[in-house]
Structure formats: structure tokens, C-alpha cells
Amino acid sequence: IKVTHIESGIGSEISQYINDNTKLIFLESPGSNTFEIQDIPAIVKIAKRAGIPTVIDNTWATPLFLKPLDLGVDISIHSATKYICGYSDVLIGCVTVNKKYSEEFDEYLHAVESYTNSHDCYLALRGLRTLQVRLSAHQKSAFEIARWLETEDVVDCVIHPGLESHPQHNLWKRDYSGASGLFAFTFKEKYSDKQIALFINSLEMFGLGYSWGGFKSLVTARQYKRDGKWVHDGKHLIRLNIGL
Structure with missing residues (x-):
């Protein structure tokens, strides 16, 4: 294959x-x-x-x-x-x-x-x-946090399809009736792995985990590289699962 x-x-x-x-x-x-x-x-x-x-x-x-x-x-x-x-x-x-x-x-x-x-x-x-009730809560909290992150000076980009700043927001608006609680953001500075780890460990309301969609708020950090073809190439992508 x-x-x-x-x-x-x-x-x-x-x-x-x-x-x-x-x-x-x-x-x-x-x-x-x-x-x-x-x-x-x-x-x-x-x-x-x-x-x-x-x-x-x-x-x-x-x-x-x-x-x-x-x-x-x-x-x-x-x-x-x-x-x-x-x-x-x-x-x-x-x-x-x-x-x-x-x-x-x-x-x-x-x-x-x-x-x-x-x-x-x-x-x-x-x-x-309880899917509808839970998704409504996930969506509401995620939008609030995503919009707050957009106002922070240290944040470079918040990557959430439901935000007007997202490059495919119009497609999301056309085809989707809502958004879940999973999105990501990047920092303006290129911090080291150690600095990112210190940031992650300082979060009091987030656990560390690659899964998502559950009641618990989780965070992961990963440095993506796509041969320069992606606007966030080489930056640490902080992915948030906003729980209940």
C-alpha cells in the first residue's frame, strides 16, 4: 500500500x-x-x-x-x-x-x-x-480561552477554526455548526524544549496527555517541521484540550 x-x-x-x-x-x-x-x-x-x-x-x-x-x-x-x-x-x-x-x-x-x-x-x-450538553460546555470554555490567548503579547498565533483569524474559518463556518474543545497556539519567542517543559509543568489545571475529548483538561507540546511549507514550521505547538 x-x-x-x-x-x-x-x-x-x-x-x-x-x-x-x-x-x-x-x-x-x-x-x-x-x-x-x-x-x-x-x-x-x-x-x-x-x-x-x-x-x-x-x-x-x-x-x-x-x-x-x-x-x-x-x-x-x-x-x-x-x-x-x-x-x-x-x-x-x-x-x-x-x-x-x-x-x-x-x-x-x-x-x-x-x-x-x-x-x-x-x-x-x-x-x-450527555454529548450535546458536554460539547456545549467544551465549546464555550474553549472559545473563551482561545480569544483570551489572542490578546496575550507572548502568543504568536491561536489555531482554532472557529476564530476569524483562522485561514480556513470561512470553510468551518459554512460546513460546521459548532466547535469542540481542542485547539492549539504558538509563542512568539522560539523557546527551548526545557523552557516549554517548565511552562507545561507550571499549569495547575491541565494534565499532560495525548488523548483528548474527555472531561479533564490536557496539554501537549510538540515541535512541528514540514520542510518550511507550514507557517508554524519549527515552532512549539501547544495543544490544549479544554475539559469540563
Whole structure:
């Protein structure tokens, strides 16, 4: 299997990457680390013209804030461990497919017997009952913190699709009905790894963790490098999961 990685904030330009052997287009909008928004309808239009199925990781928005199948995407996947369950106590995922692929998926699941256990299903259903209430709280707090960070002199950029300053904000506004509690920011100064670690350790209300979507506020820091093709290349990206 050959995988071609392309710039995350892409739209109709994806046509230049499609080859005769392209079998699938996989999206994550926004990216859960760098938060670019893709032009989903434009990508879907090109994919359908070429007869290529599309898959999207919709974990960030959840079905509450984005309905990919309504935009023409064939398959939507979720790490239900995160917002859908909401309590960071289940390891589970889910797949939603359109009518075209439903029979094929059903046959596959029966063949490999890829099912989760009943207790995890119960916990996921428990989380679904409070999804709207929790997401509303995550969204409200995240917007407040993101807008506050934009006013801080030491902050260079707040990377949140719901902010007007985000380069693909108009796409988010067009396709999404809300935002979750995960976003990132960068500092103006290029601090050392040691300085970033001191900053992270000074945060009293955040734990250190790579997962997200649960009730607890978490933070990670990572230095991204994309051969100079990204505006934040080489900077430490501070990612915040704003909890409840």
C-alpha cells in the first residue's frame, strides 16, 4: 500500500494528486494537531468524478457539529473514546457508512467478527446521552480561552477554526455548526524544549496527555517541521484540550 501525504488545508487542488492507482481519499478535518480545515464538498466532488471513495475522521467535530455523509462523504469514522464516550474510560471506535457501502461493511464485520463488547457499548451509549450538553460546555470554555490567548503579547498565533483569524474559518463556518474543545497556539519567542517543559509543568489545571475529548483538561507540546511549507514550521505547538 502506497500512501501520499498532502497539505491538510486542501480543496479542489487534490485533483493533481489523484493517479490511476488511487483507491481511497482519507480526510481529517480539522487535523487534530494542526487544525487545518479541508474543503470537503470540493474534495468529494472530485473523488466521485474519479470513482474514489472518501473517508473522514470526524472525531473533533462529532456528529453533533459536522455531518459528513450529508456533504457526500462515503464513510465517517470516530474515535468514540473521546467526545462520544466523554469520560476517558472506554477504548472504542465507530464507523458510519452511506447506503452504497453499507452491505459491504456488514459482510466484512460478519466475516471477521469485529465487534466490541456489550459493556463498552453501554458506556458509549451513556456518553451519547450527555454529548450535546458536554460539547456545549467544551465549546464555550474553549472559545473563551482561545480569544483570551489572542490578546496575550507572548502568543504568536491561536489555531482554532472557529476564530476569524483562522485561514480556513470561512470553510468551518459554512460546513460546521459548532466547535469542540481542542485547539492549539504558538509563542512568539522560539523557546527551548526545557523552557516549554517548565511552562507545561507550571499549569495547575491541565494534565499532560495525548488523548483528548474527555472531561479533564490536557496539554501537549510538540515541535512541528514540514520542510518550511507550514507557517508554524519549527515552532512549539501547544495543544490544549479544554475539559469540563
